Amino acid sequence: MTRRRGRRVVAAVVGVVLALATALSGAGAASAASAASAASGSVRTATDPVPLVVVGAPGLAWSDLERDDLPALSTLVADGALGSLTVRAVRSRACAVDGWLTLSSGRRAADTAGECRVPAPPVGGAVPGWSAYLAAAASDGYGARPGTLGTDVASTGACVETVGAGAAIGGADVRGRVEHHHESVPASFSCAVVLVDGGVLPEGGPERVAAVSRLDEVVASVLRAAEDRDVVVAGVGDGVSPVRPRAIVASGPSFATGTLTSASTRQPGAAQLQDVTATALARVGVGTAAVTGRVLTTVPDDGPVAERVAERVGFETRAATLRSVSPQVTGWLAALFTLWCALVAVLWWRRGADTTLPRTVVAGGVAVATVPVGTFVANLVPWWRAPAPGPVFAAALVVVVAVLGVAALAAERRRPLGGLVLVALVTLWVLGGDVLRGSGLQLGSVFGQNPTVGGRFYGFGNTSFALYGVAVLVVVAAVAAMATRWRVGRWGAAALAITVLVAALALEALPGLGADFGGPPGLLLGGLLVIALSIGLPLTPVRVVSAVVGAGALAVGVALLDWLRPADARTHLGDFVESVVSGEAGEVVGRKVAQNLANLGSPPLVAMALATLVLGVVAWRRGWRPSPAGGVVLRGAAVVALVGFAVNDSGLVIPAFVAVVLAPLLVAAGRQERGAGDVSAR
Template sequence: MPRPPGLVRAVSAAAAVTVGVLAVFGGALPAGAVGATAGDTVAAAVAAAESEPNPVVVIGATGLRWEDVGALTTPALWDLSRTGAVGTIAARSLRPSACPADGWLAVSAGARASDLASDPYGTCRRLREPGTDLLVPGWADYLESAAQGNYGAQPGLLGDTLASAGVTATGVGPGAAVALADSDGRPVGEHVRLPATANGLTKTVETALETSQLVVIDVGTVRDPGQLTVDRPASALDTDGDGQPDPGATALPEPGEILEGDLTAPDAVTEPARSEQVRTIDERIRAVLEAVDESGQDTTVLVASLADSGRQPHLQLAAAAGPSALATGEPYEENLLESRSTRQPGYLMPTDITPTILSALDLRDQVTPGALVGSPATGVPGPPLASQRVAAMVDQDRHAWAVRPLVAPFFMLLIVINLILYGLVTLGLNGVVLARLSSGLSRALPGRIGRAVADGMTSQPGMVLGALRIAGVAVASIPVATFLANLTPWWRVQPASYALTALIIGWVAVITALALLPRWKSWLLGPLGVVAAITAAVIAVDIATGARLQISALMGVQPLVGARFYGFNNQAFALFAASTVLLAVAFANPLVKRGRPGWAAAVVAIVGVVATALDGLPSVGADFGGPPALVPAFAVLALLAGGIRIGWVKALGILGAAAAVVISFAVVDWLRPADSQTHLGRFVQTVLDGGIWPVITRKASQNIEILFGNALTLLAIAGIALVVLVLGRPLRAIASAPDGGPFGWLSAGAPLTQLGTDAPMLRPGLVALAIALGIGFALNDSGVVIPAVGITVVVPLLVAACAGWMLSVRPRQPR
């Protein structure tokens, strides 16, 4: 839908002041956007009109990785890596691993799309050439799958755009038929079956380049052993285009029924090896490149592996040569590929192929805004030698593959460690529980041994508190240590899990030692502030400089999932939000104690503004769900630090301010060119197009699914239960005890209410944390991850702070 001129003028005027403020923090607008003049625009338009787009050749495959490439085994790909740009593709579709149909549908729709759920054997559909009616086999399934999904995919978008623009196109092979099909399922332009020989393919492409501006070639697929694609039953096809299965179509297979193409025992012997499949594809790529050279035209060539070779996902091969898809871009030569979708050198998405094609053909503006989720591939500097660039791409896949099996065990271990700490605090150090336990031991063990054990359990409170503070700080340091571990290439060591474990333990030890230096230990919230500062600083600096540490980190971005590659994902936001709130608490606490609430409120506000800007600016954090959580949290914390009570009017004003901030970020991003937008700007376009409900439905379903099916739920519930049990009603009862109640043996009889006096910002800090993590949970998909991850930092640091306070009050108590 075109943007209403009146709306643009109104939004531009309203956003002008916001843009000026936001630019101070990170440059929300692209460099040079303000300085462009009308004359420059006219000149650029005239130059564009006079120039004819270069031909585009897209060579598509599936299952092809850079580790398959060698100077002797795949000479065509090796030569391309020396002269062109290289990258990897995160081929994730709607399932953990992408089938060939999924990858080619992503090119057709410019968005995540997939085939219908596979047959009972979990296999992928074998792509077939269109029949005599020119209808792509399985198109009815593809449309049904898109209708069932919540990603707004429109199979046939590329074909419809080419047809409406009058672009001549030629498709070669079954995958090309899917990519170039219009919304009715028939390829636009001319479709040619894949020739049986390399020479035949060369002649076919040469002929196509004489008449076509776009040539798409499916050069084949690589499949893992036992993962051959199979023919889908005829009932899944609608060859007459009436939306119903054809008369006489067979039913879905019964378990045990053999379909054409199924792998049987004899097939397992004759199945081609991976290396043989790769050589065949390389020969076809060589044939296509020879045709491009013979044409004598300055042609943009894209090579992309669009899907996985089996059920185990890997990063796929991507390469490009010739003129850039963008008029202002550098040629694809001796560098790495990147797109605005990933903002990471060497990483692309399948959905980036369609914008690249359309931009190269100067058709990008003819697509409805918001229909494409990807961005054109561009070249960025990389290692100087081709061998180094290829090695870097292989390294990216090995890194992603090495961390993948470690993520689930790590989170389970983190949950266990936190639960042990929680249990130790709530039960193990409770004086009543210890008294009963020591009484039982003294009766069970004979004589002096029983009395010695019973007395020893409560005779060294100082040692117990010291160990508890160390434990709390160490456990809270684990999340940031997982990011810092990526400073070292642990995945190149075997076994990689041992190397990663050693690095995390080492970083935990370093951070714990820093937090417990004498200078910080004497400050009541010193250790808490140090760990929070390190966590917030590492995440902020990493994201501001490209989010390199997050890639393939245990608590970071997983490329094989194909989600966010830049900015704040849910886990990074949870850690950042919790750490910045705790940091503000640590800074403001001494000011409140000294009777300077105004200064305390100002400090909180400064931390909040910086944190919100880093999180929400499209050029930095690009987080849509973060500012609505951070703004209310820091606003409430600042007001409470200043001694101001919060009523309904102020609460509504805070929520309104949060909405205004996030809308400002999104509108500023929307005002940028389509290919420069992040998901913030695309969300605005989605709202204008009336597509907000599918987005809400998708995020809600993902949130509910994770809430009831993720191990992190256990951690979230346990952490919340601890806060409620220890800091809720039971704590008020214990705190009212003049001798410290069940924990009096640790505090030497000091009442726990004294903690509220010595650390007056702790209670407001807990309120702010509940707001930030609670709103984050409600507004984000996989929202349960936010409170669960935040608790891994918050609760251990609160335990450490309480232990430090008890140590500080003990010397003042009479012995």
């Protein structure tokens, strides 16, 4: 190839890079814009100064509302906007007091640790135990200030009216005092914001049925007193009920018939309890910067009410089922991967690394490697609608793993590292495509985001990033190898591979898409290492330092750009920058460090990490090495794993899942003598 032609190739590649970056930026902006336009699709927005009444009933679920004998609630559901509410507070179960304190603070807050307590009615206008609530909030690390709602509303000259003991906790000021309190629903309301305690629902049985009927009577009284007001009925906490997303319905002048959402979740049908606080504050003109919630909005939907309720019940079932299934899947995956590593290590130690592994061992390893991405593919099947959702999900996962495993083994027989390439392409298609479509597939998945936890609702989580990162490195290596065969020159091959890496980084990092802060630095460094090794570029100290500085600049730059957006449009990236500016970053970092240390002690993750370490030591001692192309991917993946471990709050999650995917597929490809030097199709 002539030098002039090489320059034209490089110039064309640079143009493609810019086009891809522009397209992905546009996709992110379009995603945010479409969410915003959908969210504001009602005739009036939820920030209009319409008085608001919130009826809280800890434990309320959509399955409670599938009855025909609830006239008041049925009217609200038929005319209102429906959603599923994440009520996670400080601990996995949000007791009734926790829920009301979170509503009061606009941030996660909770009672002192122990058994769930019944809210106590105010005495002489003071909420009992308020000092204990303040002390608990100060030590929990979420920056919560109980009394924020009551105090901030009062600062505008408006007031918060409360009915019942739980509502008094939610509406008290920072001193724990309530000025407008009733024991029962009055004939009319006088304040701009009203909180009503609808009672804590029992766990089940006839008592729960009766409690929901009493709640319907309370809602009927509220509707009579709340003329021309917006009414929100929500399960403000789990109470003593099984942990799952709670029901929320909003009806009134500001809410069109449809589906609730908010900028904090960016998911139609999903909201957080803190969003209710933000909505109440917005009614009196108070900004939402001090709270972690965002104003509730509506995506219009005039479909049959039975279908809309069934969709909410399905979402609730999906989240609750995966909450119970996820530990089992993780445990079994760790056990199978550990067993596979042990078998391979023993065979190599006894027979030598040049021995041919039994086909069952190779096939078993490939099956284990496909389980993580298989859990996402299984969510393409609406298993949550089945009468027995848990077993149906397990069956769907087994089928998906079997199909992917057979396909990977077939691809491996056709070309070196074919199985790894196939799994990588499937992973990019599933996870990358899901992020481009709004992350709905990952919301409510075994290794994705669970709405009962509410850590995040969109973009890449730590586990999905580990899978995505490995897949990107494999494809980048394949592109570099193919470009080298095309004889476009070292820099032409590098430019083509960088095109893929830039596109993958944009998908990972942009706030409107992957919205990941901790992943891009490792992916950039790992990708650059893969490209350098693929084209034979020496790793000089200057190049290494430049790459590290660039990785840090990438993470900081994306976060700063997100922070420059309006507060209601920011993701958690911009929120973190805001916490740095406001001096709250210490609490955030402390909580992340604590979470990282906690994950270090996770038995499944420790087992996977130790199994990987043992297998690596045995492979090294017995002389097993991956093929040259496999070694390139392995080195890049090690960088992704180490940087991900250092930067994120997930402990061993990223290194463990990188190993689970990569180790079996590299072993299936065979040792170095078989390698042909690339991972591309021949």
